[in-house]
Amino acid sequence: MSKDWRLLAPFFSQHWKRYVFGIMLLIVVDALQLLIPRLIGQAVDAIAADSSSLTQVLLTLLLIAVIIAGLRYGYRECIMGATRRLEYFLREIVFNHALRLPLEYYDRQGPGALMALLTNDASAVRMTFGLGCILLIDAVFMAALSLAIMGSSINWNLTLLATLPLPVILLVATYMGKAVHQSFRTVQESFSALTDYSQEVFAGFRVIKGFASEETVSHRFAALSQKNMDAGMRSSKVQAAYIPLTHALPLLSYAITLYFGGRLVINGGMTIGDMAAFQGYLGLIIWPVMGLGFLLNTLERGAASLARIANILDVPAVEADECDENCAELLDAGVELRNLTFSYPAAIAPTLSNVSLQVAPGAFVGVVGRTGSGKSTLLKVLLRLYDAPPDSVFIGGREIHGIGFRPLRTAIGYVPQDSLLFSRTIGENIAFDKSYSRREIEEAARLAVVDEDIDEKPQGMETVLGEKGTRLSGGQKQRVAIARALIKNPAILLLDDVFSALDYRTQDSLLSQMKLFLDGRTSIVVSQRVAAVRNADLIVVMDAGRIAEQGTHGELLARQGLYYRLYEQQIVNGDE
Numbered sequence: 329m330s331k332d333w334r335l336l337a338p339f340f341s342q343h344w345k346r347y348v349f350g351i352m353l354l355i356v357v358d359a360l361q362l363l364i365p366r367l368i369g370q371a372v373d374a375i376a377a378d379s380s381s382l383t384q385v386l387l388t389l390l391l392i393a394v395i396i397a398g399l400r401y402g403y404r405e406c407i408m409g410a411t412r413r414l415e416y417f418l419r420e421i422v423f424n425h426a427l428r429l430p431l432e433y434y435d436r437q438g439p440g441a442l443m444a445l446l447t448n449d450a451s452a453v454r455m456t457f458g459l460g461c462i463l464l465i466d467a468v469f470m471a472a473l474s475l476a477i478m479g480s481s482i483n484w485n486l487t488l489l490a491t492l493p494l495p496v497i498l499l500v501a502t503y504m505g506k507a508v509h510q511s512f513r514t515v516q517e518s519f520s521a522l523t524d525y526s527q528e529v530f531a532g533f534r535v536i537k538g539f540a541s542e543e544t545v546s547h548r549f550a551a552l553s554q555k556n557m558d559a560g561m562r563s564s565k566v567q568a569a570y571i572p573l574t575h576a577l578p579l580l581s582y583a584i585t586l587y588f589g590g591r592l593v594i595n596g597g598m599t600i601g602d603m604a605a606f607q608g609y610l611g612l613i614i615w616p617v618m619g620l621g622f623l624l625n626t627l628e629r630g631a632a633s634l635a636r637i638a639n640i641l642d643v644p645a646v647e648a649d650e651c652d653e654n655c656a657e658l659l660d661a662g663v664e665l666r667n668l669t670f671s672y673p674a675a676i677a678p679t680l681s682n683v684s685l686q687v688a689p690g691a692f693v694g695v696v697g698r699t700g701s702g703k704s705t706l707l708k709v710l711l712r713l714y715d716a717p718p719d720s721v722f723i724g725g726r727e728i729h730g731i732g733f734r735p736l737r738t739a740i741g742y743v744p745q746d747s748l749l750f751s752r753t754i755g756e757n758i759a760f761d762k763s764y765s766r767r768e769i770e771e772a773a774r775l776a777v778v779d780e781d782i783d784e785k786p787q788g789m790e791t792v793l794g795e796k797g798t799r800l801s802g803g804q805k806q807r808v809a810i811a812r813a814l815i816k817n818p819a820i821l822l823l824d825d826v827f828s829a830l831d832y833r834t835q836d837s838l839l840s841q842m843k844l845f846l847d848g849r850t851s852i853v854v855s856q857r858v859a860a861v862r863n864a865d866l867i868v869v870m871d872a873g874r875i876a877e878q879g880t881h882g883e884l885l886a887r888q889g890l891y892y893r894l895y896e897q898q899i900v901n902g903d904e
């Protein structure tokens with residue numbers, strides 16, 4: 329637990345002054361609040377005695393009320409302001425850490441868990457240090473001092489009697505407070521399920537339409553919506569019991585005070601003003617006691633959220649920028665794999681086994697093979713999206729772990745199988761947050777043979793794409809993704825099955841257009857199509873994680889092995 333709180337140390341070492349100042353103001357406000365019942369008592373006594381001191385007491389009350397209002401603004405501003413900054417701080421460290429987490433983490437965890445950390449958990453910690461802290465100080469400071477004042481300056485016996493129902497109030501408020509919280513959480517969870525489902529439906533709307541699944545979807549939505557409504561009804565019932573009960577119970581304390589206090593006043597044991605003051609102090613005790621259930625929940629939630637945030641920060645980030653100044657130049661060279669055996673973290677068997685490959689600087693290597701044979705994995709390992717064992721991957725003659733991520737990924741242009749485009753303009757998607765000139769963007773589009781497609785759009789490069797690149801065809805998306813890799817002017821180009829959505833004519837013009845670009849650059853092109861790699865300097869055929877064959881197109885055909893069969897099949901299918 330202490331480890332979790334320690335992660336807040338950098339924040340509080342910078343912002344403690346504002347926070348502590350806010351707490352000091354809060355304590356002053358609480359102290360001033362403690363004067364009010366006493367002054368009201370004096371006012372009541374002054375009224376009873378028809379004394380001229382009434383005006384003076386009322387003016388003092390007014391002055392204190394004004395000071396309290398000012399200080400209350402001050403402490404809320406300081407404490408709530410500091411906790412807003414705390415929330416910002418937590419979001420920043422979680423987000424930046426998430427950006428540096430290895431891909432394995434994302435394979436295990438969906439984006440939902442990370443989103444919850446950035447939203448619910450960060451704000452639960454804020455609530456704990458904001459409202460939670462205020463309630464805690466109110467409960468401890470104000471309730472304890474009120475009790476002491478009631479006993480010492482009014483009457484200890486009456487104080488004991490009046491506080492007899494407090495343990496019951498405390499138990500009911502805490503127990504029922506938990507029930508209210510629990511029911512509220514169920515409402516929230518069913519609401520999240522409903523919104524997640526709706527989001528999924530709208531994102532996958534085309535699939536739903538395509539399968540004419542509207543009715544099924546509508547039933548599922550109605551079931552989830554019903555669940556949410558039922559949870560809401562149950563929550564209303566629990567609240568309906570909680571509110572009257574917690575409002576009625578304190579009346580017991582007031583009744584006891586009126587009865588026994590009233591008798592004391594009649595017998596001359598205390599003044600009517602003392603009695604009024606007593607009632608005022610009782611109010612200052614009861615409300616923090618009733619809020620204790622809420623306070624405990626807030627603290628509990630904050631601690632649980634902080635623990636979740638600490639957990640993700642404990643996942644080691646991929647830290648590596650240990651590259652020396654020359655590595656960018658060193659990358660201007662070939663790739664070598666030495667007995668590379670690689671397994672995904674949760675996998676039982678290796679995905680790549682004993683893969684050895686020499687790619688000369690500037691060579692064009694094609695990789696073909698059955699689906700699931702490890703082609704994409706090979707590219708991911710080269711990019712260090714997943715870590716290969718030491719001394720099995722060398723780029724530019726350097727062991728990959730000694731290169732550093734930034735230079736490695738700057739030198740490599742990578743187009744994954746499922747390239748994601750963002751809801752921005754086509755031009756911005758090609759530039760991808762870097763500042764390239766309009767001319768450079770257009771040149772990249774021309775090289776990727778997507779320039780004419782873009783020109784046909786009424787807004788051209790300025791066309792804003794929908795979510796995940798909608799408004800472009802599959803083939804257009806692939807070529808925009810290629811342009812995004814080419815504009816980087818990379819020394820090494822890795823293309824993962826980027827021709828799958830292209831017709832053969834477009835594929836051929838893309839390959840011939842890129843020929844000049846590829847000249848002198850090392851390129852590894854994964855494809856299911858023989859036609860895309862037949863001109864490669866070297867073709868590698870993968871099978872079940874191993875290199876089954878390698879050679880040129882002619883050599884592999886002469887072997888009459890896997891490649892030959894693949895080629896034959898594609899001829900039969902008319903794909904060649």
Ligand SMILES: Nc1ncnc2c1ncn2[C@@H]1O[C@H](COP(=O)(O)OP(=O)(O)OP(=O)(O)O)[C@@H](O)[C@H]1O
Nearest residue numbers: 435672675679698699700701702703704705706745
């Ligand atoms: N992140 C992952 N975690 C665990 N296993 C994975 C992961 N990604 C891929 N695999 C497994 O590794 C094997 C090789 O996958 P890979 O994507 O490299 O194949 P591929 O040859 O590129 O296939 P395709 O031609 O269908 O794209 C498959 O059995 C796949 O299920």
